[in-house]
Structure formats: structure tokens, C-alpha cells
Amino acid sequence: MVERYALSPMKEIWNQERTLKRWLEVELAVMSAYEELGIIPAGSSGSAEKNALIDLNLFKEYEEQTDHEVIAFVKMATSRMGKEARFFHYGLTSSDVIDTALSVTLVESCNILLDQMKKLLKTLWDLSITYKYTLTIGRTHGIHAEPTTFGLKILNWYSEMKRNYERLLFAREQIAFGKISGAVGNYANVPPEVEELALRKLNLKPSPVSSQIVNRDHHAFFITVLALVASAIERIATEIRHLQKTEVLEAQEPFKSGQKGSSAMPHKKNPILCERLCGLSRIMRSFVYTALENNVLWHERDISHSSAERYIFPDATQTLHYMLVKTDYLLKGLVVYEENMLKNLDLTRGLIYSQRLMLELIKKGMSRNEAYDLVQNLSLRCWQTGESLKDLSLKNITVLSEEEIENIFDSQYYIKHVDEIYKRFKGE
Numbered sequence: 001m002v003e004r005y006a007l008s009p010m011k012e013i014w015n016q017e018r019t020l021k022r023w024l025e026v027e028l029a030v031m032s033a034y035e036e037l038g039i040i041p042a043g044s045s046g047s048a049e050k051n052a053l054i055d056l057n058l059f060k061e062y063e064e065q066t067d068h069e070v071i072a073f074v075k076m077a078t079s080r081m082g083k084e085a086r087f088f089h090y091g092l093t094s095s096d097v098i099d100t101a102l103s104v105t106l107v108e109s110c111n112i113l114l115d116q117m118k119k120l121l122k123t124l125w126d127l128s129i130t131y132k133y134t135l136t137i138g139r140t141h142g143i144h145a146e147p148t149t150f151g152l153k154i155l156n157w158y159s160e161m162k163r164n165y166e167r168l169l170f171a172r173e174q175i176a177f178g179k180i181s182g183a184v185g186n187y188a189n190v191p192p193e194v195e196e197l198a199l200r201k202l203n204l205k206p207s208p209v210s211s212q213i214v215n216r217d218h219h220a221f222f223i224t225v226l227a228l229v230a231s232a233i234e235r236i237a238t239e240i241r242h243l244q245k246t247e248v249l250e251a252q253e254p255f256k257s258g259q260k261g262s263s264a265m266p267h268k269k270n271p272i273l274c275e276r277l278c279g280l281s282r283i284m285r286s287f288v289y290t291a292l293e294n295n296v297l298w299h300e301r302d303i304s305h306s307s308a309e310r311y312i313f314p315d316a317t318q319t320l321h322y323m324l325v326k327t328d329y330l331l332k333g334l335v336v337y338e339e340n341m342l343k344n345l346d347l348t349r350g351l352i353y354s355q356r357l358m359l360e361l362i363k364k365g366m367s368r369n370e371a372y373d374l375v376q377n378l379s380l381r382c383w384q385t386g387e388s389l390k391d392l393s394l395k396n397i398t399v400l401s402e403e404e405i406e407n408i409f410d411s412q413y414y415i416k417h418v419d420e421i422y423k424r425f426k427g428e
């Protein structure tokens with residue numbers, strides 16, 4: 001993981017010592033299950049726990065010798081144990097330990113992400129309330145379309161993030177599977193009862209049918225949901241980048257005191273945080289590709305996924321955690337230029353009311369084609385001459401009264417259902 005984007009508490013859960021401790025927890029849960037079932041002598045797991053050793057240097061030394069990390073771990077952990085060491089890793093294959101511990105870690109990482117998402121949801125909700133009725137231009141294809149409110153734009157982000165929160169809850173369920181089923185997943189040397197008991201202690205469910213590993217579709221789904229959250233953040237960041245363009249200047253990311261925009265041009269305030277979030281989202285997407293490839297392994301397993309997973313799990317969870325924290329900062333400090341929003345609303349001199357004008361003409365009895373052509377012709381003249389659509393309508397349209405035409409060019413008309421839309425959502 002690039003240290004620059006690694007934040008607490010996510011970064012701590014991925015360090016090597018923590019991983020070895022998790023492996024030990026799994027081994028001890030298995031021993032204690034064997035003990036409860038009367039398969040190994042009473043007291044074995046307690047004594048193993050007391051005498052187990054975690055020593056990174058020793059682990060590295062053994063790994064160097066054996067070139068097998070789980071054998072190195074077992075040698076290290078049991079190096080000070082007495083005879084109960086016989087039952088440590090008894091009937092297990094390496095991935096019983098690795099995969100089960102990995103699921104515990106991924107559940108833990110998911111909890112951190114969920115906490116952070118909750119904070120972000122609150123920030124989004126609050127912001128959407130602040131700007132609930134703030135008029136702004138709605139753009140489609142980057143072109144001025146019709147008036148809307150800035151709050152609605154944010155409520156749309158909130159709604160997507162809320163769906164993502166629910167998806168993440170489901171992803172946590174989907175990743176909370178372990179396996180203690182032996183070398184090819186058929187429980188030949190470790191009975192299913194041991195798995196059930198051990199996994200219960202670790203708050204995991206048994207993988208219904210495992211091979212040597214927990215199937216990688218679980219992990220691919222998890223990573224895909226993480227990338228989906230990242231893409232929602234990227235959408236927010238992209239919008240703000242557009243709104244921060246000099247010609248638009250409707251919103252700006254926070255620019256803290258002492259911050260510098262450009263080494264060459266002292267006047268600049270660049271949307272660097274939004275741009276960083278977009279870049280990180282690209283990286284998040286790349287993890288999905290790897291996670292899907294990891295789903296396709298040979299027979300009961302090969303180990304081609306292992307090296308790739310050393311990157312994607314710590315990096316995906318830490319990167320998304322960083323993105324969530326920074327998006328919260330971005331939105332809490334967002335600078336909004338409401339006066340520029342109003343100014344930009346008038347940029348096209350009333351063209352944004354063209355649909356309403358057309359509909360009012362239809363109501364007066366014109367065919368849709370007739371009304372469309374009339375309004376389009378007036379709009380083209382508006383572009384060419386710089387005259388406003390309202391003035392051109394007053395001069396050229398006879399089927400509507402002056403008052404009716406005045407009413408058409410009213411931005412409030414466009415926000416009359418805003419309250420209703422908000423009512424569908426409840427703030428968190």
C-alpha cells in the first residue's frame with residue numbers, strides 16, 4: 001500500500017503481526033472445538049494459547065528456510081509449546097487458516113468502511129438540506145438543460161451512497177465465510193463439527209461447499225462493491241471538478257490556509273483533491289479485474305491468486321477508506337457560489353424554458369410538431385441575435401397572453417416537487 005493513502009484504523013489491520021495473530025486465533029479456535037468435541041485432551045487449547053509465540057523475526061527466519069509461510073508460522077507458534085503442539089494445526093491445510101483469518105479481517109475492514117460511510121451519508125444529507133431550494137442549472141451532455149436545485153444534485157449522491165451502504169452490508173454478509181475442511185474440502189482429516197464450532201467462535205459461517213479454499217466469488221463480489229462505492233465518489237468529484245472550472249465557478253473544493261495551488265501560477269486554486277479521488281477510483285476498478293481473474297483457479301485450487309491478493313485486499317480496503325474520509329472532508333468544506341449559480345442560470349437568456357413554452361403552446365391547441373418548430377426557430381434566433389427567448393416570444397407569439405408568457409419564464413416552476421422528492425428519504 002502506498003503509505004500516502006494509508007490511514008488509521010484501516011492500515012493497522014493489515015500489518016503482518018496482526019495477520020499472524022489472526023492465524024493463531026483460527027488455530028486456537030479449531031483446537032478448542034476439537035477439545036469441546038472430546039477429540040483432543042481437555043486443556044490443550046488453553047495451554048497452547050498460553051505458550052504460543054508470535055515473533056516476526058523467527059517467522060521470517062523459518063519462512064526463509066521453508067519457503068512456506070504457514071509451515072513457518074506453525075513452527076514459530078509452537079516453538080515454545082509442550083506436547084499440546086501435536087494438536088496444533090491438526091488435520092488442517094494451510095488455507096483453512098489463511099482463508100478463515102482473511103474473512104475475519106475483511107469483515108473487520110468492512111466495519112470500518114461502514115462506519116465511515118455512515119459519516120459521509122450524514123454529511124451528504126446535511127448538505128442536501130442546506131441547498132434544498134438553491135437554484136442551479138441542470139446540465140445534460142454538459143449543455144444547459146432546465147433549472148433544478150443544488151440540493152437535489154446532492155440528494156442524488158446521497159441516494160446512491162445509501163444504496164451502496166446497503167450493498168456493503170450485503171458484501172459483509174457475503175465475505176463472512178470461513179472453511180475448516182482440509183486439503184480438498186471434504187473433511188477427510190477434520191470433521192465438519194469442528195468447522196462449525198470453530199467458525200462460530202470467529203463469527204463466521206461455514207462455506208457450504210469449499211475446495212481447499214473459500215471460493216473466490218465471495219471475494220470478487222466484495223471487491224466489486226468496494227469499487228462501486230469508489231465510483232460513486234468519483235461521480236461526486238467529477239461534478240465538483242466541472243463546477244470549479246473558471247468559467248462556471250459554482251462550487252469549489254476546500255482550499256485551506258497556507259495551501260498553494262500552483263508552483264508556477266500563484267493565483268490558482270486547483271481541484272486537486274477531486275482529481276486525486278478520480279485517480280484512486282481508477283485504481284479501485286483495476287482491483288475488480290484481478291479479483292475476477294482470481295475466481296478461476298485449477299481443480300481444487302492453485303495458488304496463483306495468493307500473490308495478487310497480497311495487493312488487492314489491503315490496497316482496496318485502505319484506498320476506499322482514504323477516499324471516504326477525504327470525500328467527507330471535501331463535502332464538509334465545499335465552497336458554494338450561489339450567486340454564480342443564478343448568474344449561470346441566465347446565461348442562455350431564457351432558452352432553458354423552451355420546453356415549458358412548447359407545452360403551453362400545445363395546451364393552446366397547437367400540434368406538438370408545430371409548437372416544437374416555432375420554439376426551435378425562436379431559440380435559434382435567440383442564439384443568433386442575443387435577444388432573450390422571452391422578448392422574442394412576446395413579439396412573435398400571439399396565442400399566449402403577455403402574462404402567460406411572463407409566467408413561463410419562472411424558475412420556481414421547476415422546483416415545485418422538491419419537497420416531495422425529499423420526503424422519500426429520511427436523513428441518517
Ligand SMILES: O=C(O)C[C@H](Nc1ncnc2c1ncn2[C@@H]1O[C@H](COP(=O)(O)O)[C@@H](O)[C@H]1O)C(=O)O
Binds near residue numbers: 070212306308
Ligand atoms: O496445506 C498446504 O500447504 C497445502 C498446499 N497448498 C498451499 N496452501 C496454502 N499455502 C501454500 C500452499 N502451498 C504452498 N503455499 C505457500 O503459500 C505461499 C504463497 O506465496 P505467494 O504466491 O507469494 O502468495 C508460499 O509461502 C507457499 O509456500 C497443497 O499442496 O495443496
